[in-house]
Amino acid sequence: MTGRSDHRDDLLHRHRAVLPGWLALYYDRPLELTHGEGRHVWDADGRRYLDFFGGILTTMTAHALPExxxxxxxxxxxxxxxxxxxxxxxxxxxxxxxxxxxxxxxxxxxxxxxxxxxxxxxxxxxxxxxxxxxxxxxxxxxxxxxxxxxxxxxxxxxxxxxxxxxxxxxxxxxxxxxxxxxxxxxxxxxxxxxxxxxxxxxxxxxxxxxxxxxxxxxxxxxxxxxxxxxxxxxxxxxxxxxxxxxxxxxxxxxxxxxxxxxxxxxxxxxxxxxxxxxxxxxxxxxxxxxxxxxxxxxxxxxxxxxxxxxxxxxxxxxxxxxxxxxxHDLQGNARRVGGLLLERVRAACAGLSVVREVRGRGLMIGIELVRPGTDEPSPEAASLVLEAAREGGLLLGKGGSHLGSVLRVAPPLSLTVAEAEEGAAVLEEALHAAQTELEGSGNP
Incomplete structure (x- = not known):
């Protein structure tokens, strides 16, 4: 694992040496994604992730769709x-x-x-x-x-x-x-x-x-x-x-x-x-x-x-x-599975003071995060959730008008019910972990 980590660090160093400084990278330890299939992708370390962002809503049907x-x-x-x-x-x-x-x-x-x-x-x-x-x-x-x-x-x-x-x-x-x-x-x-x-x-x-x-x-x-x-x-x-x-x-x-x-x-x-x-x-x-x-x-x-x-x-x-x-009526699947996922996410966020609002339709869901107990947008909370979700094997996006205080959930339209449940469970754990960390750091 150390060798793979060194390889990633070398690629990150090379990236920063030749690409613009304003070219954003997700995560404290940026990922190199090497291949994908269906709703999943793998990184250079061989770890598999459920992809809930699809290359910024671009992998619409599935990774490596045979057709x-x-x-x-x-x-x-x-x-x-x-x-x-x-x-x-x-x-x-x-x-x-x-x-x-x-x-x-x-x-x-x-x-x-x-x-x-x-x-x-x-x-x-x-x-x-x-x-x-x-x-x-x-x-x-x-x-x-x-x-x-x-x-x-x-x-x-x-x-x-x-x-x-x-x-x-x-x-x-x-x-x-x-x-x-x-x-x-x-x-x-x-x-x-x-x-x-x-x-x-x-x-x-x-x-x-x-x-x-x-x-x-x-x-x-x-x-x-x-x-x-x-x-x-x-x-x-x-x-x-x-x-x-x-x-x-x-x-x-x-x-x-x-x-x-x-x-x-x-x-x-x-x-x-x-x-x-x-x-x-x-x-x-x-x-x-x-x-x-x-x-x-x-x-x-x-x-x-x-x-x-x-x-x-x-x-x-x-x-x-x-x-x-x-x-394959993927619009219908977005309506059906997206509706289930939205309900599951809303249930996961119930009672969490770090969540201001859950919104969306189909497979286009936003979770707006704030400092716990306030109405102040929290990019820090979004970053914490992104990191925790990644550790749990789930990739998310972020956005919003306040430098990234909204989690963006937009998986391929072929998402299955089982994958929706799996992703929602990881997301729920990540949200709880972020709230606990923010409250424990004295950032009420």
Whole structure:
């Protein structure tokens, strides 16, 4: 074991010597994951973990899914790369499926390599279409790490610069249980957020390009508004001709259980004008994209291509992954097993003063942690739980607006009931251990 530990320490030293200092690593002793299968991964020491984070919600169906690995291997044996300058059958076939699934009429699909790039492209489309650089975003939001998407990210922990090519205006609505409207019931909350939006637009003259919103805020800690809020926003936006961009990078493909897309919980008068996706569709391959009605997608009056977006290999992987997801009703499994897991987590957290709130839907669950006996967000508590869960053989994520005070639970959508029970038991022990340590350290 000492030799393996020395090997890991050497890799960590090399990592720090050549990679950016701001490239975060989980755990006091960072893990090197070497392989995976199903809902499990193994580290370089040979230890197995139940994966409740899936590479940041990216391993959507399962690790080493045979259909995906076969599709990648077969396509790689034919041709790896062509670019969008040539006809690409796998890209066309996947675009046809996604356009039909999107709910957007007369849809066009543009493929990218990441969610950041997808949101960047959506912003380009919206600002060009509307002739405006003003963008509405929700407080506590996260939309990517590029210069433009950092400029619309309403989460200070993920905004390294205040400079931006956009004028961003932030509205209420992303966080239900904190802020000035937290004490209102759902209907009053929606009315207050809509009034805030209308007041803001009154000050801009309505010349805003788009509202971009995550139906469930991912990096923000799996927070969500009451169902219907974005539909109520849409009524206001339509009066001004403002586009609605639904950022489905984390909520798409059935993860929320009740719906295939997060926007469907806010359906109201129809789908968004623009939808962005990434992460889970590639099951680990670099696939992202934008769906928009043709009028919006075709508004650019200059040349544009994508060198790596729509790669034959990544398209083959996504096509196989989507087929598996639909044929095995993994959205239904997310609803059923996710509902059980949410109940089990809520029961595990009952009576713990380190837990402020358990929230979520489907297999997208957030646990907000605070200093015991207070309402003060506690990144320390989240780190303690992450470490204890890892020792128990469970990998979790974290997020939230306060430098990581929310545990994020998002396993592959094929999670079994037995695995949900196993993970919840480890999580319960880790939460109790963290509370005990915080109280014992005089951090009440």
């Amino acid at each position: 995906v690995t076969k599709a990648v291997s077969e396509q790689a044996g034919r041709i790896l790369h062509t670019s969008t300058l040539y006809l690409n059958r796998p890209m066309v076939e996947l675009a046809e499926r996604i356009a039909a699934l999107s709910g957007i009429p007369d849809a066009r699909v543009f493929f990218t390599t990441s969610g950041t790039e997808a949101n960047d492209a959506a912003l380009l489309l919206a600002t060009a279409y509307r002739g405006s650089h003003q963008v509405l975003a929700l407080r506590n939001s996260y939309h990517g790490r590029s210069f433009s998407t950092v400029g619309i990210t309403g989460n200070r922990a993920w905004s390294p610069t205040t400079l931006s090519p956009l004028q961003t205006l932030y509205v209420h609505g992303g966080v239900r249980t904190r802020g000035p409207y937290a004490g209102l019931d759902d209907a009053a909350f929606v009315r207050a957020c809509v009034a805030d939006l209308e007041d803001l637009l009154g000050q801009t003259g309505g010349r805003v390009a788009a509202l971009i919103a995550e139906p469930v805020q991912g990096v923000g800690g799996f927070t969500a508004p009451p169902d219907g809020l974005l539909a109520a926003f849409r009524e206001v936006l339509d009066r001004h001709g403002i586009l609605w961009i639904s950022d489905e990078v984390q909520t798409g493909w059935g993860r929320t259980g009740d719906h295939f897309w997060g926007w469907q919980a806010h359906a109201g008068n129809g789908p968004p004008d623009v939808l962005t996706f990434a992460k889970g569709i590639g099951n680990g391959m670099s696939v992202g994209g934008v769906v928009a009605r043709a009028e919006v997608m075709n508004c650019l009056d200059a040349n544009s291509i994508s060198t790596f977006g729509g790669s034959p290999v990544t398209m083959a992987a996504a096509h196989a992954n989507l087929t598996h997801l639909l044929e």
